[in-house]
Amino acid sequence: MASLVGSRVERKEDTRFLQGKGRYTADINIANQTYAVFVRSPHARAKIKSVDTSKALKSSGVVGVLTGKEIAEDKIGGLIAGWAIRSEDGSEMKVPANPPLAKDVANFVGEPIAVVFAETLDEAKEGAEKVKVDYKVLKAVVDPADAMKSDAIHDGVDKNLCYDWLLGDRKAVDEAFAKADKIIKVDLINNRLVPNAMEPRACVVDYNTASEEITLYTTSQNPHLSRLVMSAFGNVAPENKLRVVAPDVGGGFGSKINVYNEEIVCSWASKKIERPIKWVAERTESFLTDTHGRDHVTHAELAVTNDGKFLGFKNETIANLGAYARVFGTVTPTYLFGPCATGVYVIPAAYSNVKAVYTNTAPVDAYRGAGRPEATYTIERLVEKAAMELGMDKTEIRMKNFPTQFPFKQTLVHTVDSGDYVAGLEKAKQMADYAGFEARRKKSEANGKLRGIGVSSYFEACGIAPSAAVMSLGCGVGLWESAEVRFNPTGQISVFTGAHSHGQSHDTTFAQIAADEMGVPIENIDIVHGDTDKGTFGMGTYGSRSLTVGGIAIVNACKKIIAKGKRVAAKMLEVNEDEIEFKDGEFVALKSNKKKTIGEVAFACYLPGQRDEMKSPIPEGDEPGLIESAFYDPPNFSFPAGSHICEVEIDPDTGNVKVEKYTAVDDFGRIVNPMIVEGQVHGGIAQGIGQALHENTQYDETGQLMTASYMDYTMPRADNFPEFNLGFTCTHATSNPLGVKGCGEAGAIASPPTVMNAVIDALGGQEISMPATAEKVWKACKSMKKSNAKAA
């Protein structure tokens, strides 16, 4: 039987997603539901003097109005930071309380203050307009670079500093720098991004007054985790009385990891008002309150020798957490960033120092890549600048510092099991016609245009596991994954996974894996996820972990099915278990060549009794049925890597940057479905080019989000991209039985520095910050003309 893993199986999801047949949270309606509208702070920082709900309560159709006062009285817990990070001096991080409805202070524009429930959405909106909040507006802290010098916005958080974290050895770095021929320095801003999932957040809550069970339908990447947090920290309901369902979810990119205010409030309130509640975010609410991404201010240095060897690396970063610390908010700029900032290079000494600060802006959390795009941007800008200053070829300097032996013990934390960085970059050079670039540059120049080429080599630590490691680094949970494989008596299979698909195509790829493992047609397999009432507990999907952790859990559960199947088949075929071989869906008695298909074995497992001629096929000590589960905790992170090359052409008259060519060569280990992987890479590159050239989140000095709609926030569009040129190298991961590494975030990690290196190359080395918008580039071109004129 041909292997399905590795083939371009068409997506099972296409029927529902391409024909408008998906079932998203906003599609769900419960009889007698009320509609929720939140009253949100219009100020970035303000004392809440009073909240008057009397007029709203009298407004037509209003069923109830609740505020921070009631939620505090009911002792409903707030939002949480999932990772405890310690400062260099050993002190614990400072985390302010983050109540679901602000009672005393509002700390960012859009923070919920009160909620109105009404019979219709329009009545709820009208009611919300009648809630009168008396604010005392305070001076907002907006710029992360100034946060430590500004007023403390949270009681007990001196200098607005959550932690001052260090990884690495400052002394060793100083010694390395003392030996250097040259120190390369960069000052970088990793621009804040709004994740902009296509589907805005939403929740529908159904409270059963008899069983006291709350069912929460929500836009979540991790329904089990949401239930855990809402139960253990939110005190909303015990876990057995809380069912969380994340049905079809239209994109997350990290922004749907958190349990948000609205889910906690609506779940709590549905019990209070004894009515179902529906809330769907408007796009502006998404802009204001979805967790944002990135937002680092970095100074970094690379110590090099004249012949281009790297000796040491320093990274001093201020990370903006926004108003509150959220689930992955504190780990993203530390353990997901710091260790990766030395990139794919052998650098004998390194440190990353990160100061995480609070500001009166939307909370910042994981966003596709989470820390690793920031890390890659830091090192890859340095490396490219080093090549420029040393007059070396930008690929040569990289090759010179790549590790060639694997496992590779990277400077700060990770031991990379496998890879071949030289092969990846060589292949990228070839595919991009790197050698032919100068001719293309000349041609552009003849047309009055500036052409630049940029390279970036990256690695990604993904999977975010094993649990022992992540818990020792401060994670509040273990990051294993679970799976359960259920054979029905008639042979179809439900595979339950704790991972969650919100665009990753798990229905197809996980079914490919299970079909191969058990030798059954893919049509017989359904992947079930997203419902805490179905299947085992799971940790959800983020950090490119679904396949490398969740996929292996499925493999392991399948192996248990086969193991039991062998015992049953042996009994059915009246041979010893070790005389049975399982192949292509059949249990074969080696000597007699008698066979039982896995379907026959499954059927037999459900018939444990004896009747007439038929004897029970269940061996002694075994139980009836054919259901197995597995919890998989990997031995290490997985480490996809690759090299991307981009060519841009700049029109100096307008500053427009056109991405002319984009080549990506990635090593994702074994690839389950090349078509789906290509889609993931395309999406990641698009988001990375968005960060580099287009996406322009801006708060003004009072903390108002200036880019809170698509009129002002530039989302990249199809016409901003060339056809991407994708290639793959493949070194199998040694840390898991499939040899897989994960692919979801790579595009977004590698592409911002690749594009920016190309832009800066075209600008003759002139530094420019992201996003490299037309006006910024135009100004840079003007100053280039001036300096060229001077030089002449």
Added chain:
Amino acid sequence: MKSFNYHAPKDVKDASKLASSNSAFLAGGMTTIPSMKLGLASYKDVIDIKNIKKLSGIKVSGKTVTIGATTKHVEVATSKDVKKAIPALAKLAGNIGDAQVRNRGTIGGSISNNDPSACYPSACMALNAVIHTNKRKIDAEKFFTGMFETALKGGELVEAVEFQIPEKADYQKHPNPASRYAIIGVFVAKHKKDVNVAVTGAKSCVYIDKDLSKKLSSNFSVSAIEGAEVKSSGMNSDMHASAEYRANLVSLYAKKAVEAC
């Protein structure tokens, strides 16, 4: 959205009668409906004029192209007559917004709204358009009076726009990367006697750049405006483009337009 009374009159007279200080005419609804949904505008009466047959259609006579107020952008963009008579106008219409907007949005709606970064007002100015309303005829230069302001009075409704067919014309725009509205747009039209350079997006309201128009009137070539300074004073400055950048773009796109003529 607040509730309102919806009317769909069959003729202009009825539409006009329904109008009040608390009403809006609705054509394509590309601005009116989002404004209502966002709570930025609310009306007691919304008067949908799409059913008034005489307001839609394209007529070309010897010297003019007349486009009915509810004619959609897509109709102008794909009209063989417009493409033949004033190709620049078809090109302009074909680059407004996206396909959805072009399938709904209308010329009458665009000019009545007079968004400072809308494309059509520049065509009206450069092509010496006459705006026909249910009450009178208004020259384009007197029609666009300020940011989102026009000479239209209460109950007055644009019926059609009559463009003068130029010898040559072209429209060039630098789109806002987010909204794809014009950061600036320049419409250059060479008529028999003179040249008009109309600019949208740069200031609070569309205008004729008199200096560029004059220079091109005496010598219609790129060299005539090479080095001509476009002043940034009075130009919009916002997070998408500074006044200085806009001034640079006006000068640049005027040249591009002349080149394309």
